[in-house]
Amino acid sequence: MSRPTNLSLGRWFSYRGGTGYLLWALHRATGVGVLLFLALHIVDIFLLGFGPELFNELLFLYKAPWARVGEVFLLFGVTFHALNGLRIIVQDFSPRLWAHQRRLVVLEIVVFVIIFLPAAWIMITAFLGNE
Amino acid sequence: MRVTFKVYRYQPEVREDPYYDSFSFDAEPTDRVLDGLNHIKWHLDGTLALRRSCQHGICGSDALRINGVNRLACKVLIRDVGSKITVEPLMGCEVIKDLVVDMDPFFGHYRAVLPYFMNEEAPPDRERIQSVEEREAFDDTTKCILCAACTTSCPSRWANPGFLGPAAIVQAHRFIFDSRDRGAADRLSILGERSGVWRCRTIYNCTRACPKEIQITKAIGEVKRRIVDDRS
Numbered sequence: 001m002s003r004p005t006n007l008s009l010g011r012w013f014s015y016r017g018g019t020g021y022l023l024w025a026l027h028r029a030t031g032v033g034v035l036l037f038l039a040l041h042i043v044d045i046f047l048l049g050f051g052p053e054l055f056n057e058l059l060f061l062y063k064a065p066w067a068r069v070g071e072v073f074l075l076f077g078v079t080f081h082a083l084n085g086l087r088i089i090v091q092d093f094s095p096r097l098w099a100h101q102r103r104l105v106v107l108e109i110v111v112f113v114i115i116f117l118p119a120a121w122i123m124i125t126a127f128l129g130n131e
Numbered sequence: 132m133r134v135t136f137k138v139y140r141y142q143p144e145v146r147e148d149p150y151y152d153s154f155s156f157d158a159e160p161t162d163r164v165l166d167g168l169n170h171i172k173w174h175l176d177g178t179l180a181l182r183r184s185c186q187h188g189i190c191g192s193d194a195l196r197i198n199g200v201n202r203l204a205c206k207v208l209i210r211d212v213g214s215k216i217t218v219e220p221l222m223g224c225e226v227i228k229d230l231v232v233d234m235d236p237f238f239g240h241y242r243a244v245l246p247y248f249m250n251e252e253a254p255p256d257r258e259r260i261q262s263v264e265e266r267e268a269f270d271d272t273t274k275c276i277l278c279a280a281c282t283t284s285c286p287s288r289w290a291n292p293g294f295l296g297p298a299a300i301v302q303a304h305r306f307i308f309d310s311r312d313r314g315a316a317d318r319l320s321i322l323g324e325r326s327g328v329w330r331c332r333t334i335y336n337c338t339r340a341c342p343k344e345i346q347i348t349k350a351i352g353e354v355k356r357r358i359v360d361d362r363s
């Protein structure tokens with residue numbers, strides 16, 4: 001009989017790590033999200049090979065309201081994943097900064113807001129304006 | 132004050148699955164969590180299995196997951212964790228019984244980084260002199276007591292039991308940055324492999340868990356940096 005390891009999804013979620021743990025989880029989640037979108041994108045470009053009609057028909061996918069909302073999430077995912085990745089690279093290569101994790105995270109959030117909010121605003125108003 | 136301990140139990144000889152037991156009793160706020168566990172073992176249920184030895188944060192045998200985070204039971208006061216205390220074994224290690232886990236893989240990874248002084252040169256007449264600055268480079272990582280609180284708080288390690296883990300890297304750091312030692316290249320090549328430092332995602336769970344307040348993420352960063360610098 002195999003022994004238990006006290007590891008389960010519930011315990012992963014309930015481990016009381018700090019900011020770094022939370023951001024890591026978000027980094028993973030957005031990474032998977034962006035990857036899924038990329039897969040979808042590869043499929044639709046691939047379908048172009050079967051003629052423009054099929055492709056045009058498929059474009060409804062991106063015009064549907066839920067897809068427009070999805071695009072805002074995509075923007076969130078890409079922006080966060082990129083900025084968080086940059087922060088980790090900076091920290092990994094400058095061990096001296098280890099004590100400034102908090103400050104770097106605040107900086108990351110500020111830059112994120114500056115990029116994400118206006119872009120999301122433009123996307124949402126464009127979407128609502130088209131309705 | 133009245134405290135309630137919710138304790139993870141695994142008693143393979145009587146029950147196949149792990150379960151939780153609750154114990155309520157009076158304790159002083161200034162008692163340590165380990166005092167509570169001792170009270171349970173000595174007065175309420177002698178079958179409870181746990182490891183402890185020095186009871187003063189030196190031997191490193193009683194690292195446990197306490198209220199969701201890894202700590203040394205002998206270094207945490209009850210008043211700092213509240214009256215409801217959940218105690219579980221370290222995550223990602225096989226549980227042998229109750230709070231006792233199999234530490235063999237952990238010590239295997241420790242041994243894998245050659246955690247001993249390596250220098251084939253003939254010893255000088257007296258001691259190998261080291262400046263204050265040279266000593267400072269690895270001062271922090273000499274404090275490790277091999278309790279495994281860091282390694283078993285690491286999501287990379289949970290997902291990949293082959294990852295050497297923060298404790299082994301801390302131990303390697305202690306020798307890599309010792310000016311008297313000559314084994315750095317060997318250790319760095321071990322740490323540069325797939326199961327080495329690059330599995331670290333700079334999450335900081337280890338640094339927060341370490342009862343000796345070792346700056347683990349910094350130490351791992353220094354090893355990463357050293358590997359990159361040596362390659363270029």
Ligand code: SF4
Nearest residue numbers: 275276278279281341
């Ligand atoms: S680095 Fe800290 S947490 Fe990790 S084994 Fe050593 S003393 Fe324990």
Ligand code: FES
Nearest residue numbers: 186188190191205
């Ligand atoms: S019993 Fe030795 S460190 Fe806690």
